[in-house]
Amino acid sequence: MTGVLRAAWQIARKDLVIEARSRELASMTLFFAVACILVFAFAFVDDMGRPLPGAAAGILWVAIAFSGTLALGRTFERERQSETLRALLLAPVERPAVYLGKLSALLVLMLAVELVVVALVGLLFDAPLGAAPWMLSGLLLSGTIGFAAVGVLFAAMLVRTRTRDVLLPVLLYPVTVPVVIAGVKGTQAIFAPDPNLDLAAMWLAMLISFDAAFITLSLWTFGPVMSE
Amino acid sequence: MTPDGAAAAAFDAVELRDISRHYGRRRALARVTLTCRAGQILGLLGPNGAGKSTLIGIMSTLVRPSLGEVRYGSRPASQWGDALRAHIGVLGHDLFLYGDLTARENLEFFGGLYGLPDLTQRVDAALEAARLVERANDRVSVFSRGLRQRLALERALLHRPRLVLLDEPFTGLDDESAVLLAARLKTLKTAGSVVVVATHDFEAVDGLLDAVACLREGRLRAIDSAGGTVRERYRQAMRESWS
Numbered sequence: 001m002t003g004v005l006r007a008a009w010q011i012a013r014k015d016l017v018i019e020a021r022s023r024e025l026a027s028m029t030l031f032f033a034v035a036c037i038l039v040f041a042f043a044f045v046d047d048m049g050r051p052l053p054g055a056a057a058g059i060l061w062v063a064i065a066f067s068g069t070l071a072l073g074r075t076f077e078r079e080r081q082s083e084t085l086r087a088l089l090l091a092p093v094e095r096p097a098v099y100l101g102k103l104s105a106l107l108v109l110m111l112a113v114e115l116v117v118v119a120l121v122g123l124l125f126d127a128p129l130g131a132a133p134w135m136l137s138g139l140l141l142s143g144t145i146g147f148a149a150v151g152v153l154f155a156a157m158l159v160r161t162r163t164r165d166v167l168l169p170v171l172l173y174p175v176t177v178p179v180v181i182a183g184v185k186g187t188q189a190i191f192a193p194d195p196n197l198d199l200a201a202m203w204l205a206m207l208i209s210f211d212a213a214f215i216t217l218s219l220w221t222f223g224p225v226m227s228e
Numbered sequence: 229m230t231p232d233g234a235a236a237a238a239f240d241a242v243e244l245r246d247i248s249r250h251y252g253r254r255r256a257l258a259r260v261t262l263t264c265r266a267g268q269i270l271g272l273l274g275p276n277g278a279g280k281s282t283l284i285g286i287m288s289t290l291v292r293p294s295l296g297e298v299r300y301g302s303r304p305a306s307q308w309g310d311a312l313r314a315h316i317g318v319l320g321h322d323l324f325l326y327g328d329l330t331a332r333e334n335l336e337f338f339g340g341l342y343g344l345p346d347l348t349q350r351v352d353a354a355l356e357a358a359r360l361v362e363r364a365n366d367r368v369s370v371f372s373r374g375l376r377q378r379l380a381l382e383r384a385l386l387h388r389p390r391l392v393l394l395d396e397p398f399t400g401l402d403d404e405s406a407v408l409l410a411a412r413l414k415t416l417k418t419a420g421s422v423v424v425v426a427t428h429d430f431e432a433v434d435g436l437l438d439a440v441a442c443l444r445e446g447r448l449r450a451i452d453s454a455g456g457t458v459r460e461r462y463r464q465a466m467r468e469s470w471s
Contacts, residue, residue: 017329
């Protein structure tokens with residue numbers, strides 16, 4: 001177990017060092033998420049600056065899902081360029097370590113982008129970010145983990161497919177619909193004029209259950225999926 | 229003896245038995261039987277698409293054969309588990325290097341994945357062997373193909389593998405680097421490694437190969453350990469396979 005975690009940490013650190021230098025994924029993901037929110041702001045905020053009630057939670061999660069899909073598509077593309085994925089698979093580490101490493105690096109990136117996205121949604125849609133900050137953080141963290149856990153597995157599965165850019169969202173969105181719904185409902189419960197924290201906690205518990213199921217399944221299937 | 233130590237000691241040959249590999253309806257390899265022994269350099273020759281890279285992929289454990297079995301020492305890959313990969317070094321067509329990392333960072337990353345002791349000394353020695361000490365902190369993306377090839381070779385040998393699989397190792401190397409690579413292969417042979425080289429560069433491997441295996445259309449056409457230049461041996465094998 002220690003060996004798996006050590007290898008996962010090395011892979012995640014390598015990905016983050018590369019990202020810190022290229023800033024390719026961060027800038028692309030952030031730009032897309034901000035553009036997405038701005039478009040929604042034009043559609044759902046009236047001339048008086050009043051947002052459509054209840055829209056903020058949905059827009060937040062749509063921006064997270066869409067920008068996350070972009071990042072997912074690129075995370076294994078990097079490993080394909082010089083076939084470094086084969087080098088990772090040749091190393092004497094258990095295959096789940098590769099999965100955990102890629103997942104951890106992607107989570108750091110997505111959560112960093114979410115800091116900006118959440119602030120922007122709060123600003124443009126009058127969302128009460130301070131109503132239950134810990135609950136909101138929990139929903140965002142567990143929702144992002146659930147989304148990325150499935151996404152990394154699918155991105156790895158599709159890495160040698162020519163139509164991977166098209167197939168990834170087609171496969172990913174139906175499977176992650178429960179995560180997005182739970183995220184939206186939980187966030188709506190917090191953003192409501194009279195916040196319902198019990199309801200938010202119920203959705204958070206559901207998200208944590210999804211995470212446990214998705215990560216377990218992904219760890220189980222990643223090895224066979226990566227075998228040629 | 230540690231399990232890894234026992235593995236290394238027992239691993240004195242790689243034996244391919246009736247190996248076939250199909251990609252859908254396309255046959256990449258058909259019933260290849262071949263043995264590579266420790267202290268021997270085996271050349272894999274053949275035209276493009278003959279199955280050389282597939283064979284190297286199978287020996288490296290990355291590609292599963294559709295039929296047949298590969299034995300490392302006395303045991304098949306399935307009995308070795310993940311530990312087997314610690315004894316295999318591969319230099320592929322693509323170089324398995326991260327362009328956004330420096331030469332040193334690439335070696336340190338892969339050395340870390342292999343859990344190598346005294347990593348700093350090994351990385352320094354590898355940079356020295358690749359003659360990249362002064363470029364150690366430069367990103368690989370700015371290296372020429374030849375420099376990357378030299379670094380990739382050291383990456384493949386960093387963990388001192390028992391089985392060394394090299395796919396077109398002379399690509400992009402200047403004359404001096406090619407001579408140094410040939411010397412390196414001889415050192416590996418003397419150290420008792422099993423070395424397999426797939427190449428089209430017959431002149432570069434002249435006098436280096438102990439045996440030559442010629443592949444065409446996925447079939448092993450000849451195994452030759454006789455003398456003569458590699459080009460002559462290859463032509464002879466191909467002629468015989470046509471007749």
